[in-house]
Amino acid sequence: MPAVDWERTGRDVITMEWIDGIKMNDLAGLAAAGHDLKVIAANLIQSFLRHTLRDGFFHADMHPGNLFVEPDGTIVAVDLGIAGRLGKKERRFLAEILYGFIVRDYRRVAEVHFEAGYVPRQHNVSAFAQAIRAIGEPIHGQSAETISMAKLLTLLFEVTDLFDMATRTELVLLQKTMVVVEGVARTLDPAFNMWKTSEPVVSDWIASNLGPRGMLGDARDAGKALVALARQAPDIAARTERLSREIDLMAEHGLRFDEATAQAIGKAEARHTRSGRIALWVIALTLLYVAWRIF
Numbered sequence: 001m002p003a004v005d006w007e008r009t010g011r012d013v014i015t016m017e018w019i020d021g022i023k024m025n026d027l028a029g030l031a032a033a034g035h036d037l038k039v040i041a042a043n044l045i046q047s048f049l050r051h052t053l054r055d056g057f058f059h060a061d062m063h064p065g066n067l068f069v070e071p072d073g074t075i076v077a078v079d080l081g082i083a084g085r086l087g088k089k090e091r092r093f094l095a096e097i098l099y100g101f102i103v104r105d106y107r108r109v110a111e112v113h114f115e116a117g118y119v120p121r122q123h124n125v126s127a128f129a130q131a132i133r134a135i136g137e138p139i140h141g142q143s144a145e146t147i148s149m150a151k152l153l154t155l156l157f158e159v160t161d162l163f164d165m166a167t168r169t170e171l172v173l174l175q176k177t178m179v180v181v182e183g184v185a186r187t188l189d190p191a192f193n194m195w196k197t198s199e200p201v202v203s204d205w206i207a208s209n210l211g212p213r214g215m216l217g218d219a220r221d222a223g224k225a226l227v228a229l230a231r232q233a234p235d236i237a238a239r240t241e242r243l244s245r246e247i248d249l250m251a252e253h254g255l256r257f258d259e260a261t262a263q264a265i266g267k268a269e270a271r272h273t274r275s276g277r278i279a280l281w282v283i284a285l286t287l288l289y290v291a292w293r294i295f
Contacts, residue, residue, distance in 0.1 A: 021068030041188040106133040
C-alpha cells in the first residue's frame with residue numbers, strides 16, 4: 001500500500017506517495033518487463049485474502065486501473081476510496097465457508113451459515129446443506145478455467161435467498177470485490193485456479209485461528225474480558241443492590257414517580273383534557289351553525 005504523506009493530508013485531502021509501476025491491465029508491458037503473469041495472478045488473490053482474513057480490511061475497488069506492478073514484482077493498490085471491513089467473527093465464518101467448499105464439506109458450510117445467523121433457525125440445516133452441495137459439487141473435476149468464484153458466489157446468494165438469508169452489506173461488498181479480483185487474475189492467467197490458489201491462505205488462517213493457536217488467542221481475549229469485568233465488579237454489585245432495593249419498595253408500595261415525572265404527566269394530561277374540551281366546543285358550534293342554516 002502506498003505510504004501516506006501526512007504533512008500534505010487534511011480533512012478533505014489524502015496525499016500518498018508516487019508509484020512507479022506498470023498497470024495490471026497492460027499485459028504486454030508486464031511481459032516485456034519480464035514479469036511472470038501467473039505469479040502475479042496468484043500473488044494478487046493471496047494478498048487480497050490475507051488482508052481480508054488476517055487484517056479484516058480489504059480494498060474494495062480492485063479493478064486493473066487501481067493495480068500496479070513495481071519492477072521487483074510488488075503489487076501496489078491505489079485509490080482506497082472504497083474499502084471494506086470484517087469483524088473477527090465474520091472472518092471466521094468466511095474462512096470456514098471457503099474451506100468447506102475447497103474440501104467439499106457442505107454440511108459444515110451449512111452449519112456455519114446457521115451459526116452466523118445468516119439463515120433463520122426455522123429452516124433445516126440438512127436441506128440447506130443439500131442445496132449448497134448442488135452448487136459446489138459440479139465445480140469439482142472441472143478444468144480450472146471453467147471454475148468461477150463469481151458464478152459460485154452468485155449461485156450461493158441465490159440459494160441463501162430461498163432460505164431467507166439476510167443481506168449483509170459487508171458480504172455483498174466482499175462478493176463484488178472477489179468477482180473483480182478473480183476477473184483480473186483470469187486476465188493475467190486464463191487457466192487460473194481460484195480454489196487451488198486460495199487453499200494455502202485459507203487453511204493457514206484456519207490453523208492459526210481455529211486450531212490450538214486460535215484457542216489460546218480466544219483464551220487470552222476471554223481473560224482480558226474477565227479482568228475488565230472484575231474491575232467493574234464493585235460498581236455492578238452496587239447497581240444490583242440499588243435495583244434490588246427499588247424492586248422491594250415497588251412490590252411493597254407500588255410504582256412511584258419522582259416529583260418532576262409526576263408534574264410532567266400532569267401537564268400532559270391537562271393539555272390532553274384542554275384539547276378534548278376545545279374539540280368538543282368546535283363540534284358543538286359547528287352543529288349549531290348547520291342547524292341554524294337549515295332552519
